Amino acid sequence: MTVQRTLEVWKLGIVKYLDALKLQEKLLLDRKIGRVSDLVLSLQHPPTYTLGKRKTDHNLLIPESDLKSLGAELHYTERGGDITFHGPRQAILYPIFSLREIGFGARKYVEGLESVMIEVASMHGVKARPGDKGETGVWVGERKIGAIGVRISSGITTHGLAFNIDNDLSWYENIVPCGIEGKGVTSLRREVTGELPSDDVIHDQLIQCLARIFRFSDAQIKHDLPVL
Amino acid sequence: MASKFWASSAANALKISCSGTKISAFPALSRCFSSVLDGLKYTKSHEWVKHEGSVATVGITDHAQGHLGEVVFVELPEKGVAVTQGKGFGAVESVKATSDINCPISGEVIDVNTKLTETPGLINSSPYEDGWMIKVKPSSPSDLDSLLDSSSYTKHCEEEDAAH
Numbered sequence: 001m002t003v004q005r006t007l008e009v010w011k012l013g014i015v016k017y018l019d020a021l022k023l024q025e026k027l028l029l030d031r032k033i034g035r036v037s038d039l040v041l042s043l044q045h046p047p048t049y050t051l052g053k054r055k056t057d058h059n060l061l062i063p064e065s066d067l068k069s070l071g072a073e074l075h076y077t078e079r080g081g082d083i084t085f086h087g088p089r090q091a092i093l094y095p096i097f098s099l100r101e102i103g104f105g106a107r108k109y110v111e112g113l114e115s116v117m118i119e120v121a122s123m124h125g126v127k128a129r130p131g132d133k134g135e136t137g138v139w140v141g142e143r144k145i146g147a148i149g150v151r152i153s154s155g156i157t158t159h160g161l162a163f164n165i166d167n168d169l170s171w172y173e174n175i176v177p178c179g180i181e182g183k184g185v186t187s188l189r190r191e192v193t194g195e196l197p198s199d200d201v202i203h204d205q206l207i208q209c210l211a212r213i214f215r216f217s218d219a220q221i222k223h224d225l226p227v228l
Numbered sequence: 229m230a231s232k233f234w235a236s237s238a239a240n241a242l243k244i245s246c247s248g249t250k251i252s253a254f255p256a257l258s259r260c261f262s263s264v265l266d267g268l269k270y271t272k273s274h275e276w277v278k279h280e281g282s283v284a285t286v287g288i289t290d291h292a293q294g295h296l297g298e299v300v301f302v303e304l305p306e307k308g309v310a311v312t313q314g315k316g317f318g319a320v321e322s323v324k325a326t327s328d329i330n331c332p333i334s335g336e337v338i339d340v341n342t343k344l345t346e347t348p349g350l351i352n353s354s355p356y357e358d359g360w361m362i363k364v365k366p367s368s369p370s371d372l373d374s375l376l377d378s379s380s381y382t383k384h385c386e387e388e389d390a391a392h
Contacts, residue, residue, distance in 0.1 A: 110325055152328065
């Protein structure tokens with residue numbers, strides 16, 4: 001007998017980082033007590049730099065005050081991983097999953113997120129690969145197309161993945177992305193000759209791969225979303 | 229690559245019955261088994277506690293470190309801080325994931341393994357010895373009664389791994 005597990009999808013559009021973080025904190029508590037089932041937030045952020053738990057701000061190459069004048073925010077978070085950038089035209093998925101219910105540990109969960117992005121890249125003819133040891137993420141050659149940063153609290157996940165569709169890559173020049181020197185960043189747009197579908201379609205592709213890789217029977221879009 | 233993920237799934241499926249087997253039973257194959265030590269108590273969230281008189285040493289299990297991947301950062305409380313059974317007291321980071329660690333018992337932190345700052349990988353290489361995380365003065369020895377012994381913990385690991 002297969003248990004039917006539905007992935008609930010929250011499509012949020014462009015959301016400020018702190019608003020998305022507040023929502024995740026609430027959903028983390030809700031998931032812990034079983035008030036919600038496994039779900040994923042699908043969104044994009046306005047220009048935002050974020051740091052992880054290790055606070056590796058030596059990888060920010062310009063003063064914080066300069067960021068503000070460029071129109072970007074900076075946030076320190078509890079997620080794993082180094083410094084990164086989020087912006088329009090970059091697809092973000094924040095799965096709120098109970099890993100204990102699927103018997104996954106951190107490593108297997110992160111490998112799953114890498115696979116999601118690798119599969120979507122492949123749908124567009126782009127051969128991507130997971131990072132080498134210590135370089136978690138998704139790469140096309142020596143260029144990073146997808147980043148991961150996750151927090152696991154009592155077995156429930158927050159934060160997640162960021163996949164570059166056609167975001168402005170010049171924002172990355174102000175940081176050492178993910179703390180890895182000497183390697184570049186890229187986007188689906190850079191790697192694909194020819195037309196790309198709309199961002200909505202690519203978000204949906206990521207969600208479908210997420211559902212399949214994490215063994216959901218189906219994915220359902222949630223209506224009546226809260227106002228953020 | 230997607231194939232690497234499925235391959236590692238298959239490898240884990242083959243290891244289902246091995247996970248949590250006590251190391252003394254199958255010494256020749258001990259490398260592919262998660263080890264569980266007698267004499268320690270365990271939580272369902274994969275922490276262990278070694279109670280010796282008025283001091284309890286806490287860490288995470290071999291099963292936990294295997295599922296985390298290589299630990300690159302450890303966040304621990306300071307001495308003197310109060311810890312509560314079932315509540316988070318620190319975190320580890322591996323593969324870009326920070327994972328909260330929950331305390332098996334309540335009490336006061338009396339020592340912290342500062343070696344983990346420089347060498348967080350001790351948690352992977354020696355989860356029950358050099359990778360210890362904190363020492364606690366227990367406030368309520370009956371906390372230990374609600375924890376799992378080595379056989380129950382082994383069974384718990386097997387059930388968890390079999391769930392996928």
